[in-house]
Amino acid sequence: MSEAIKLFVEDARAVSIEAAAKIMGLKFKRTGFEHPQPCPNCRGTDTFSFNTSKEKWNCRTGGIGGNDAIGMAAHCEDLDIKSREGLLEACSIVLGRDIPDEGQRESDEDREARKKRLEERRLQNEADATTRAASQDEFRERERNKARGIYQSLTALRTAAQMHGRFYLQRRCGGYPDATWLRVGADVTYWHGQDERGGPLALYSGPAMVAPFIMPDLVAIGCHITWIDLGGPPKFRPELVDPSTGELLPAKKMRGSKKGGLIPIAGHPDCSRWVGGEGIENGVAFGVWEAFRADTFYFAAGDLGNLSGPADPSSRFAHPALKKLDGKGVARPVMVAGPVPKGDQAADDVMWVADHVDELVLLADGDSERVMTAAAMARARARHARPGRLIPIVWPREGYDFSSMAAEAVAGDL
Ligand SMILES: [Zn+2]
Incomplete structure (x- = not known):
C-alpha cells in the first residue's frame, strides 16, 4: 500500500459513526442517540440502527454490527471490506472523498491542510454533540414533568368513582390490587402526530389506567398509560388508527x-x-392468582429490554427455526439477542432491583416468541443475580400469558 493510501485508510478509521451517518445521508431521530431505520442494504423496518453515543451500529436482518464507520458503510453499501477494493470504497464513502491515485504522494502542504481540516471537523463534531446533549437533557426533564403531571392529577384505581380501571383489570386479570400505585382517569389524551399547524395532535381522549415509572427513591421519572374500551374484548382497549397511514396504533404509551x-x-x-x-396485566393476574401476598412487591418492567437489559453481542445466536428474507430475497435465520448480559453495563440500562430482595420471581410472557423470550429471561436472571438471591422464572401455559389464563377463567365463571 502506498503512503497516500495508508493515510487515506487511517483518516477513514478516525471518522465517527455520527459523521459517517451524516455523509451517507442516514436518518437521525430528533432526540436521543439511537437512530433506528430500515437498513439501506437489507431493508426491513427499524431493523438497522446506529448509536452516536456508544459509537455502534447494528443490523438485525443482516445479523451484523460493529463499532466503526467503515464497517457500517460497507454493510449499507454491500461492500466486502476483506477485499482491498471494498475497503477503499468504504473508506471513500465515510470520508466523502475519492480514493487517492496509487503512487500519488500528498505534498507536505496538502497534508498539513488536510490535518487541520480534520481537526476542525472533529472539534465542530464535539461542539455539536455537547449542544445536542444539553437540549436533550432539557427535553427529557420537560417530558418527565409532563409525565408526573399526568399521573399526579389522577385518582387511585381501587377507589376512584371512575370504574373503568377496576373493570378492565377484573376482565383482563381476574381482579385488581388493593394498592394505590395504579391510577385512573376519565379523559386522558392520546397525542399522536401533528396537526396542520405543526402542533401535537390530540388523536383520542378517553378513560385510561395510568401507572408511574419509579426509581429507588420512589420518585416518578415517567408514566405508563393504557387506554380502556370496555366494549372491546378480548383486550378491552380502543382501536386507534393513524389518520395519515391507516395503521393500527398501540393503545398503550409511555411518557417521560x-x-x-x-x-x-x-x-x-x-x-x-x-x-x-x-x-x-401479567403482574396483576399473577398477584390475583396468589392473592397478593403481604410479603411481596408486585411490579412490571414496561418492556422486555428494561426487564432483562442488553445482551452481550457475542451471545447472539441464530433462531433454530425462524427465517426472514433479506433485501435480496435470500432466507436468513433470524438473529436472537443471547442469554449473556452485556459486559460494560450502565446502571440504568435495566430496571432496578433493591439489594435486599432475596426472591425475585420473573414472569415470562407466554404469547411472545418462545426462543427470544427464553433467552431474554435467562439474561434477566443472570443480570439480577446476587449471592443468596433466588430467581425462579415462571412460565404460563403454552400459547398463553398469565392475563389470558386469568381472562379465560373469568369468562368461564360468567
Ligand atoms: Zn442490513
Missing part, C-alpha cells in the same frame, strides 16, 4: 423516561420478595 425505572403494582419495594414481568 422508563430507563432503569419500574412500574409498581402492589405492595412496597421494601418487601424481600418481588414478582413481576414485562406487562402490568
Whole structure:
C-alpha cells in the first residue's frame, strides 16, 4: 500500500459513526442517540440502527454490527471490506472523498491542510454533540414533568368513582390490587402526530389506567398509560388508527423516561420478595392468582429490554427455526439477542432491583416468541443475580400469558 493510501485508510478509521451517518445521508431521530431505520442494504423496518453515543451500529436482518464507520458503510453499501477494493470504497464513502491515485504522494502542504481540516471537523463534531446533549437533557426533564403531571392529577384505581380501571383489570386479570400505585382517569389524551399547524395532535381522549415509572427513591421519572374500551374484548382497549397511514396504533404509551425505572403494582419495594414481568396485566393476574401476598412487591418492567437489559453481542445466536428474507430475497435465520448480559453495563440500562430482595420471581410472557423470550429471561436472571438471591422464572401455559389464563377463567365463571 502506498503512503497516500495508508493515510487515506487511517483518516477513514478516525471518522465517527455520527459523521459517517451524516455523509451517507442516514436518518437521525430528533432526540436521543439511537437512530433506528430500515437498513439501506437489507431493508426491513427499524431493523438497522446506529448509536452516536456508544459509537455502534447494528443490523438485525443482516445479523451484523460493529463499532466503526467503515464497517457500517460497507454493510449499507454491500461492500466486502476483506477485499482491498471494498475497503477503499468504504473508506471513500465515510470520508466523502475519492480514493487517492496509487503512487500519488500528498505534498507536505496538502497534508498539513488536510490535518487541520480534520481537526476542525472533529472539534465542530464535539461542539455539536455537547449542544445536542444539553437540549436533550432539557427535553427529557420537560417530558418527565409532563409525565408526573399526568399521573399526579389522577385518582387511585381501587377507589376512584371512575370504574373503568377496576373493570378492565377484573376482565383482563381476574381482579385488581388493593394498592394505590395504579391510577385512573376519565379523559386522558392520546397525542399522536401533528396537526396542520405543526402542533401535537390530540388523536383520542378517553378513560385510561395510568401507572408511574419509579426509581429507588420512589420518585416518578415517567408514566405508563393504557387506554380502556370496555366494549372491546378480548383486550378491552380502543382501536386507534393513524389518520395519515391507516395503521393500527398501540393503545398503550409511555411518557417521560422508563430507563432503569419500574412500574409498581402492589405492595412496597421494601418487601424481600418481588414478582413481576414485562406487562402490568401479567403482574396483576399473577398477584390475583396468589392473592397478593403481604410479603411481596408486585411490579412490571414496561418492556422486555428494561426487564432483562442488553445482551452481550457475542451471545447472539441464530433462531433454530425462524427465517426472514433479506433485501435480496435470500432466507436468513433470524438473529436472537443471547442469554449473556452485556459486559460494560450502565446502571440504568435495566430496571432496578433493591439489594435486599432475596426472591425475585420473573414472569415470562407466554404469547411472545418462545426462543427470544427464553433467552431474554435467562439474561434477566443472570443480570439480577446476587449471592443468596433466588430467581425462579415462571412460565404460563403454552400459547398463553398469565392475563389470558386469568381472562379465560373469568369468562368461564360468567
Ligand atoms: Zn442490513
